[in-house]
Amino acid sequence: MMPRVSEPDYTVVPCSRYNFTELAEIYNATRTDYIVPMPMNAKRMEQYAAWYDVDLDRSMVIFDSTKAMAGLGMLAVRGKRAWITRLGVLPERRGKGLGLFMMEELLVRARDAACNRVQLEVIRDNHPAHNLFLRLGFVDLRELLVIRRPPGRKTSVIPEYTTESLTPDTIQARLSALDGSQRSWLDEPASLRHLPGLRGMQVTCSKGVGLIIWQHSMLQMEHLVLVPVNGTAAALAPYLLHALHSQNPAQDTKLENLPADDPTWPVFQELGYIESFRRIEMDMQL
């Protein structure tokens, strides 16, 4: 573990002192030159904080030694686990150790919250950030895919199956029973249960029975969850995804953090999904 940066002239202010419009503006300013710019508006920032249990008191906006606003870093906490997210320094303020300072502060805050494990994801090829996390003691766990499926893609012909819509109560019960140990922070049960607009269906086919649950909005489907009830995920996936897309042909679809070695990835590809970018999931024991 590297020795702490000592920079008494840096100031941190809790994110809870800012409204979501301000937080979104700060966040966007840190990402203008990012590999994959993904700006947020106030509504999305508020949703992000709520859905992923971001602790705004423990999250921070940082000011450099000239008292200029310089960056942002957020900490989410679930029990003994913490997640660092939205970390960024304004392009013109980089190279002064502000990212390192924020990371060390966030790790202290995670310890203060009685966490014994900290997770994060970094976009693959963001070498400065990845190297910073490695130097702090984080280790690479796996690669995660962010995949997309444009609307209007043809679905292949597959053998017959039947579908049945799931009730909201059934969806919540199924999500609560999900094994979250192999899922990323964004799509573990604690996140999924927060999401509005959840829909689901049960699919019965020659390969068994499975469920597909997703978040549905007018333009997009996200946070897909494939749950084998009887059978394997890989065998059921063609039917689950065919059912989803044939019933929702006009929806764009996005799935974040599918493990790159997940056996269902080839099935997604056959149904027209393409890789948008990759993240590296990392963690550290405190």
Next chain:
Amino acid sequence: MSRIVLIEDNVNNARIAQKLLNRAGHEVVTAEDGETGLEKVLELTPDIVLVDLGLPDVDGQTVVGMMRQQESLKQTRIIAFTAWPEATAQEMALAYGCDGVITKPIDTRQFAAQVVAFLKPQFDQTTS
């Protein structure tokens, strides 16, 4: 003269792009987010839509996907306007039905000509 809708959340980028296109004689309507952009495109049926893939509400790919399902926009050229790495941008943009990609930062000397080049017949969706 072409009618262009520019969907770009970065105010500076939008201003520069609009100015360059205005100088080249084109009418430009701007929108700072995807939902507003979609509304303007459906209202105006422009010749060209320039859409940033990284928008703050609904991302550019989703906006393009929605536009490409509209019969009224079959003749409209849709160009992804992005800072993404070129190979990634090309694959994503074309998968969603864009006619092409212009990467940022733009070349201010070439930008207007690059945009209007997409009006040439070889980019006609109805013949692809």
